[in-house]
């Protein structure tokens with residue numbers, strides 16, 4: 078960047094690396110922040126993405142990159158959805174036209190994109206643990222490098238943060254924790270911690286008062302120790318009077334704040350002081366989610382946390398016509414069930430609106446619990462609720478239940494407790510990338526003794542299987558469905574025990590077992606196989622783990638079995654069906670189709686499934702090739 082920065086209009090285009098920020102004047106930084114906000118709104122309004130969180134961290138991110146030296150110093154983002162500004166100032170402005178699209182920028186930090194990025198996992202409450210380890214490594218290797226971790230007030234409600242803080246407080250490593258306190262996850266952040274932070278947040282920045290005192294004292298001739306003692310006494314008095322924050326200091330952590338996170342100079346001053354401590358320190362920044370863009374600031378639901386697609390810049394409203402979403406079908410049925418069943422209670426992990434629990438909270442606030450971003454606690458708290466005679470419905474995104482496996486296994490299932498986990502965004506989701514794919518549950522939780530998993534294929538079976546799930550009183554259940562618009566209802570021709578027969582061929586050549594949202598794919602595949610001359614039966618087991626025993630009988634009547642699931646193949650439903658056939662002595666050959674175990678790049682759900690060969694055309698081709706290899710056992714007329 079030239080020594081004399083370009084005209085204000087082109088400031089942003091002149092920023093190609095963090096070093097370019099260090100030459101800007103205070104006035105230019107204000108102009109740059111405005112340009113960045115315009116850039117964020119312009120780009121995200123076309124692609125969708127996490128607008129609210131990123132509008133709230135503009136000054137903070139600029140300050141971090143001016144005070145610290147990335148990538149030598151490491152700046153970590155908890156959850157990572159608020160790293161767009163970081164990407165903008167680290168040479169990736171051009172990539173925002175393809176944000177969250179296949180082949181384009183990811184919506185989270187990405188090591189493949191930049192040496193400035195580290196944490197790629199979009200699951201909350203991990204950054205402080207990474208930071209603890211990284212800071213220890215720098216210290217042990219004798220490297221004079223700082224670690225900065227940005228953690229939101231929502232993420233701070235996650236237990237891992239407190240495990241990390243407990244360890245960090247026992248070190249003297251160079252670690253600056255920036256608490257980005259905007260008072261919200263999606264909705265206002267809940268719990269005692271949130272209340273404590275708001276106590277701090279609502280008091281005037283005692284740091285400002287302190288600076289004023291310092292300035293005043295500074296005019297007198299420096300008298301050394303007595304001045305420091307006076308200053309310290311004043312600071313203690315101010316602290317106790319204005320912003321008691323023993324929580325962090327009792328942990329042994331230095332605390333700076335609350336600081337106005339939109340005051341560039343104040344943020345830089347706080348970060349420079351924190352950097353100078355050369356020890357763990359918390360900088361408590363108070364920000365506003367959606368800051369600087371009225372539709373986001375005024376969005377009471379979630380400050381335009383993450384519009385999923387293009388929206389109108391004037392209003393912030395999505396441009397796409399609304400469709401019936403799986404979540405809404407669940408939400409409405411849950412309220413109907415709650416009307417009939419006073420023992421039904423709902424639990425959300427800081428995602429009441431996105432998971433549909435909000436409707437229950439609206440009608441039965443006393444029977445709905447937001448536990449914060451705390452899925453492990455949600456599962457075991459649900460176990461407690463069940464021990465108390467209630468039937469909890471825990472609604473989370475499928476991917477986030479991964480972290481509560483032990484709780485589901487031993488706190489819920491081992492006690493045979495009636496808890497229903499409703500997993501939204503199950504299967505391949507898309508734009509949020511691999512740490513958001515809900516592809517593991519049917520495999521991981523499929524091994525839990527006594528746990529039953531339902532995978533509805535449409536709205537009618539979601540309602541039916543949700544009711545069946547909450548009727549189970551001797552163990553946990555999972556009901557899982559994908560992101561997006563609900564599939565059209567596919568009525569069954571008949572039901573064999575638990576299993577719905579959806580299509581019958583003129584011969585019993587191939588039994589196609591379709592799991593949940595893959596029923597449509599299975600029916601399309603069946604049509605293609607029929608054109609090849611095969612007789613194809615399509616069935617939906619509905620309850621997929623444990624495998625319904627009727628499948629073994631149906632398999633024995635056919636020459637081949639094919640399974641299709643929107644979940645990881647390894648240990649998935651296909652493997653479970655194969656195991657059941659072996660146990661039943663049914664020798665019918667089986668071919669399973671599912672998501673290969675791996676971290677598949679982001680894109681649209683359709684693009685990713687196509688790339689994985691999970692299309693009717695690809696599957697029919699593969700099945701035909703496979704069947705011909707079996708030849709004698711599957712004659713084609």
Ligand SMILES: Cc1ncc(C[n+]2csc(CCOP(=O)(O)OP(=O)(O)O)c2C)c(N)n1
Nearest residue numbers: 130199200201229230231232261262427477
């Ligand atoms: C384990 C986990 N649960 C839920 C989510 C979904 N989620 C994404 S961002 C978010 C809110 C984060 O709030 P906060 O940490 O305060 O960051 P902010 O968006 O306010 O900047 C949630 C719940 C997640 N990413 N990870």
Ligand SMILES: CC(=O)[C@@H](O)[C@H](O)COP(=O)(O)O
Nearest residue numbers: 158199383385431502509560
């Ligand atoms: C960062 C995060 O975990 C959520 O904000 C997620 O991006 C939301 O996904 P949906 O858009 O599917 O609700």
Ligand SMILES: [Mg+2]
Nearest residue numbers: 229230231261
């Ligand atoms: Mg927040």
